[in-house]
Amino acid sequence: MQKNDLFELEITDIGVDGEGIGRHEGMTFFVKDACIGDVIRARVTKMKKNYGYARVEEVITPSTFRVVPKCPIYRQCGGCQIQVMSYESQLEFKQRKVLGNLVRLGHFDEEEIKRKMLPIIGMEEPFRYRNKAQFPVGYNRDGEIVFGFFASRSHNIIPVEDCYLGVEQNREILAIIKAWMEHYRIRPYDETSGEGLLRHVLLRYGFHTGEIMVCLIINGRRLPHANELADALTVVEGMTSISFNVNTEHTNKILGNQTECIWGKPYITDYIKDFAFHISPQSFYQVNPLQTEKLYSCALEFAGLTGKESVWDLYCGIGTISLFLSQKAKQVYGVEIVPQAIEDANNNAELNHVDNAKFFVGKAEEVLPAFYNGTLEGEDFASDSHMNRPDVIVVDPPRKGCDPMCLDTMLKMQPERIVYVSCDSATLARDLRVLCDGGYEIRKVQAVDQFGHTTHVESVVLLSRAKAK
Numbered sequence: 001m002q003k004n005d006l007f008e009l010e011i012t013d014i015g016v017d018g019e020g021i022g023r024h025e026g027m028t029f030f031v032k033d034a035c036i037g038d039v040i041r042a043r044v045t046k047m048k049k050n051y052g053y054a055r056v057e058e059v060i061t062p063s064t065f066r067v068v069p070k071c072p073i074y075r076q077c078g079g080c081q082i083q084v085m086s087y088e089s090q091l092e093f094k095q096r097k098v099l100g101n102l103v104r105l106g107h108f109d110e111e112e113i114k115r116k117m118l119p120i121i122g123m124e125e126p127f128r129y130r131n132k133a134q135f136p137v138g139y140n141r142d143g144e145i146v147f148g149f150f151a152s153r154s155h156n157i158i159p160v161e162d163c164y165l166g167v168e169q170n171r172e173i174l175a176i177i178k179a180w181m182e183h184y185r186i187r188p189y190d191e192t193s194g195e196g197l198l199r200h201v202l203l204r205y206g207f208h209t210g211e212i213m214v215c216l217i218i219n220g221r222r223l224p225h226a227n228e229l230a231d232a233l234t235v236v237e238g239m240t241s242i243s244f245n246v247n248t249e250h251t252n253k254i255l256g257n258q259t260e261c262i263w264g265k266p267y268i269t270d271y272i273k274d275f276a277f278h279i280s281p282q283s284f285y286q287v288n289p290l291q292t293e294k295l296y297s298c299a300l301e302f303a304g305l306t307g308k309e310s311v312w313d314l315y316c317g318i319g320t321i322s323l324f325l326s327q328k329a330k331q332v333y334g335v336e337i338v339p340q341a342i343e344d345a346n347n348n349a350e351l352n353h354v355d356n357a358k359f360f361v362g363k364a365e366e367v368l369p370a371f372y373n374g375t376l377e378g379e380d381f382a383s384d385s386h387m388n389r390p391d392v393i394v395v396d397p398p399r400k401g402c403d404p405m406c407l408d409t410m411l412k413m414q415p416e417r418i419v420y421v422s423c424d425s426a427t428l429a430r431d432l433r434v435l436c437d438g439g440y441e442i443r444k445v446q447a448v449d450q451f452g453h454t455t456h457v458e459s460v461v462l463l464s465r466a467k468a469k
């Protein structure tokens, strides 16, 4: 077979990125936007020795899992990879993805993991769940100002009136900003020439408070006609914070370092369960707060706290999990690499009157060993005999997982329980193998869907020390 060949293909499986997989004449084909159960006419786009890539020319018999994607630009955008699947089958796919990775990459026994896996926690409403949206600004072919998204793997803006993952208010806000730009002749930033002013619009919404934040990211040090913009935006119900952020660099990074508030507060407030958080344009905050509550409640439950425990929360970000744990623990210690996040974590602890959480800036793989070896600078833990032997360690690392040094130190510290929160089940599987070879056993696995219509899935795993045989 060669490029551009047409053939009929039945999609019998689904890949880790949501692509359809089918077999034809002994070859495996990967097909974007094809759904398991579809019979399609496929066109070869690339051939390798034992496998190939194809695209959907026509769906001959649609899969029973298939639904009509709600979004008209679903295929170009690339933000959602599996919107063609019914939400129920998306959840099945995610449950199987976690199981598959634990078995294939972690070499765990399939039947054993199946017994330990709880049913995946899905969303009640799989659309409109994101509290944060970032729209690049540009011109379309007719020279009209457009907001949109970058087409997948490119920097062409696809105009988007409304993204179904974001909140409905975004559309009204963008329309106001567009009218203001047209009226005052504010030009969108042009990547190639480096000219023009407005680069991105960042919008955030507090699901529990209804507070709205608008931040304009500009290629300049001051925002002309800022008062007129603020006047126009304040008609939007819930408007709480309007600011601009300076980014004059030629870079892919969206935000620069300096933010100036032009109206209202420099932050919005939102809650995760009973905890309040101040969110500024630059701070990290979970984008799906409703599912985050479920994820962290599960982590808290798995931690099995009674009030006497000392707990480490590694990769703690702004301290969300740490605050959750602090309700039921004697003492919580958080570690995070980004200094600004630790500043937020300390402020969040204060805001919520939490006085049993302490935060350290640094790499988990350096802070934990330093602590274990008694060389953690500036801290005197001698009075706290608990510290050397935490009862529980919670980790929530980025996609690349935990550093070997961090895992090694966790094993040396021998906590009663380890709770592993993961956004990538492949690195989770790898790390669980290390922990289990080091004397721990998996007790429970809970997958949680934080990002409907994408292939991402979060998991929480409870491990405890294996009983001596």
Ligand code: SAH
Pocket: 284, 286, 314, 315, 316, 317, 318, 319, 320, 321, 335, 336, 337, 338, 341, 362, 363, 364, 365, 396, 397, 398
């Ligand atoms: N638990 C947090 C967020 C976890 S995301 C929350 O609930 O909000 C992973 C975090 O790990 C990020 O904040 C990232 O900055 C941090 N991180 C990345 N590498 C790290 C390392 N080597 N040591 C400590 N923290 C790290």
